[in-house]
Amino acid sequence: MLTVLILISIFSIFIVRTWRASRKLPRGPTPLPLIGNIHQLVYTCWKAGGVVAGLNEFKKQYGKVFTVWIGPVPTVHISDFEIAHETHIKRANMFGARYLPELIDYIREGRGIVASNGDFWQEHRRFALRTLRDFGLGRNIMEAKIMEEYRYRFDDFRKTNFKNGGIEVDAANCFDLLVGSIINTLLISERFEQGDKDFDELKTSLAEGFESASILDAFTPSWLMKSDFWKWRSKTICRPFDLIYAQVDKGIKKRLEDVANGKHIIGEEGDDFVDAFLIKMEKDKMDGVTDSTFNPETMAIDMYDLWIGGQETTSATLTWACACFLQHPEVVQELREELLGVTGGTRGISLTDKPNTPFLNATINEIQRIASILSMNLSRQVKEDTVIDGQPISAGTIVTTQMSMIHTDETVFKNHTEFNPKRFLENNNLDKSLIPFGIGKRVCLGESLARAELYLITGNLVLDFDFQPVGQKPEIKTRSPFAMMKRPPHYGIRFVPLN
Numbered sequence: 001m002l003t004v005l006i007l008i009s010i011f012s013i014f015i016v017r018t019w020r021a022s023r024k025l026p027r028g029p030t031p032l033p034l035i036g037n038i039h040q041l042v043y044t045c046w047k048a049g050g051v052v053a054g055l056n057e058f059k060k061q062y063g064k065v066f067t068v069w070i071g072p073v074p075t076v077h078i079s080d081f082e083i084a085h086e087t088h089i090k091r092a093n094m095f096g097a098r099y100l101p102e103l104i105d106y107i108r109e110g111r112g113i114v115a116s117n118g119d120f121w122q123e124h125r126r127f128a129l130r131t132l133r134d135f136g137l138g139r140n141i142m143e144a145k146i147m148e149e150y151r152y153r154f155d156d157f158r159k160t161n162f163k164n165g166g167i168e169v170d171a172a173n174c175f176d177l178l179v180g181s182i183i184n185t186l187l188i189s190e191r192f193e194q195g196d197k198d199f200d201e202l203k204t205s206l207a208e209g210f211e212s213a214s215i216l217d218a219f220t221p222s223w224l225m226k227s228d229f230w231k232w233r234s235k236t237i238c239r240p241f242d243l244i245y246a247q248v249d250k251g252i253k254k255r256l257e258d259v260a261n262g263k264h265i266i267g268e269e270g271d272d273f274v275d276a277f278l279i280k281m282e283k284d285k286m287d288g289v290t291d292s293t294f295n296p297e298t299m300a301i302d303m304y305d306l307w308i309g310g311q312e313t314t315s316a317t318l319t320w321a322c323a324c325f326l327q328h329p330e331v332v333q334e335l336r337e338e339l340l341g342v343t344g345g346t347r348g349i350s351l352t353d354k355p356n357t358p359f360l361n362a363t364i365n366e367i368q369r370i371a372s373i374l375s376m377n378l379s380r381q382v383k384e385d386t387v388i389d390g391q392p393i394s395a396g397t398i399v400t401t402q403m404s405m406i407h408t409d410e411t412v413f414k415n416h417t418e419f420n421p422k423r424f425l426e427n428n429n430l431d432k433s434l435i436p437f438g439i440g441k442r443v444c445l446g447e448s449l450a451r452a453e454l455y456l457i458t459g460n461l462v463l464d465f466d467f468q469p470v471g472q473k474p475e476i477k478t479r480s481p482f483a484m485m486k487r488p489p490h491y492g493i494r495f496v497p498l499n
C-alpha cells in the first residue's frame with residue numbers, strides 16, 4: 001500500500017512539474033512522466049522513415065517552433081529560417097551557449113571549442129581561427145595545401161587502384177584519406193597513407209559511432225551514460241572518441257619529444273597548429289600569465305575538436321557529391337562546360353575563379369542542401385527567460401535550429417527531394433536560407449576551410465575525371481536516417497581520367 005502511495009506521489013509530482021514547465025514552452029505533443037515524448041518521437045520517426053521526416057510531422061502539427069520532451073528534458077526545435085535568424089543572429093548572445101550532454105562533453109569536460117562556453121570558448125575559438133588563418137585561410141597557402149593533397153591522393157590511387165580504364169575506389173575511403181590528410185597536415189604536418197592501420201581503425205569506429213548515435217543518445221544524461229547499466233550503449237558510441245583522443249595525444253607527445261631532442265625546431269611562426277599552440281604556451285609563460293588555459297591537455301582537446309569537426313563532415317559531403325554526380329551526368333556535363341570555359345582547359349580550377357563559376361557554386365549549395373549531414377544540430381541552452389516567435393521560453397531550455405528541417409522546407413525549397421542545382425540560379429536569394437554550417441555565434445569554425453575544400457575538390461574532379469559507378473549506382477539517400485548524422489550511401493566509384 002505504502003509503495004503504491006509513494007508511486008502515485010512521484011507520478012503526481014512529475015505531472016505537476018511537467019505541466020508547469022509546459023506553460024513556458026512552445027506547443028508540442030503531450031509528454032508522459034519520465035519518458036516525455038520518446039514514444040511519440042520513436043513512432044513518428046519510424047512511420048515517416050527517418051528523424052528529419054519525423055520532426056517535419058511534428059512541425060505540421062505544432063508549428064515552426066515546437067517542443068519535444070526527451071524523457072524529462074524539454075527540447076525546443078526551430079524549423080524556420082526567419083525564426084532561426086531572428087533568434088541566433090539578431091539575439092546572438094542569448095542563443096550562444098552550448099548545451100552539454102554527456103555525448104558532447106565526453107573527454108572534453110567543458111574544454112576545447114565545441115563543448116566550452118564563456119571566456120574559455122572565446123579564447124580558444126579565436127586562437128584556432130587565427131591559427132587557421134595564419135596557415136593560409138587568408139592567403140593562398142591553403143589552396144596550395146588542399147591541391148597538393150588532392151594531387152598526391154589521386155596520383156597514389158592511380159598507382160594502386162587503376163582498373164578497367166579508371167581509378168576504382170570506395171568513395172568514402174577515398175575522401176576520408178584525402179580530407180583526413182588535409183586536416184592532419186594543418187594540425188601536425190602528417191599525411192595519412194593507404195593501409196595505415198591506426199587511421200583505418202579510427203575511421204571504421206568513427207563511422208560506426210556516427211551511424212549508431214541517435215537523437216536519444218544526444219540527450220542521455222551524464223549519470224546514465226556513465227553508469228554500468230548503460231555501458232553496452234556508451235561503449236559503442238564513445239569508443240571512436242577514445243581512439244581519436246589517443247591518436248591526437250600520441251602525436252602531441254611525439255612532437256614534444258622531437259622538440260626536446262632537437263629533431264623538430266619551431267620557427268618564428270611554426271609549421272602547424274601544434275607549433276602555434278606551443279608558441280602560445282611559451283608566450284603566456286614569458287608574460288607571466290598564471291591562469292593560462294593553454295597547456296598540452298587543452299591542446300589535445302582543441303585538436304580533437306578540429307579533427308572531429310573537420311574530418312567526417314567534409315568527407316561525407318564529398319561522398320554525397322559524387323553520389324549526386326553519378327545520378328546526374330547531365331549536371332557533370334554542364335559543370336565541365338562551365339569550368340572549361342573559365343580555365344580554357346589549360347589549368348585546374350582555383351578559388352579565384354569562384355565569381356565566374358555560378359553553376360559550380362549552385363551545385364555545391366545543392367549538394368550541401370541534399371546532404372544536410374546533421375539530422376539534428378548541436379544544441380544551445382538559453383540563459384534567461386526569453387521568447388521565440390512570440391512563445392515564452394524559460395531559462396535553461398535547450399534549443400536547436402534544425403538545419404535539415406530548414407533545408408527540406410517545401411515552401412522554400414520546392415520539390416526538396418530532387419537534386420536540382422538550378423534552383424539556386426533561378427532564385428539568387430535562396431542561398432540565404434541554406435545554413436549547412438549552422439547559424440549564429442557557434443557557427444562552424446572550419447567553414448572557410450570546408451568551403452575551399454568543397455570548391456577545389458569537386459571542381460577539379462569534374463575537370464580531371466569522368467565518373468562511373470562500380471557496381472550499383474548509389475541512390476541519393478542516406479543509409480542512416482535514424483542517426484544524428486545522415487551518412488551518405490555506400491558505393492564504389494571509377495574516376496576515368498579525361499586526358
Ligand code: HEM
Nearest residue numbers: 113114309310313314317437438439442443444445446450
Ligand atoms: C562540410 C563541412 C562541414 C560542415 C557541414 C560543418 C558543420 C558544422 C555545424 C552544423 C556546426 C554546429 C554549428 C552550430 O552549433 O550552430 C559546426 C561546428 C563546428 N565545426 Fe564544422 N562543419 C564542417 C567542417 C568543419 C571543419 C573543416 C572544421 C575544422 C577545421 C570544423 C570545425 C568545427 C568546430 C570546431 C565547431 C564548433 C564551433 C563552436 O562551437 O564554436 N568544421 N560545424
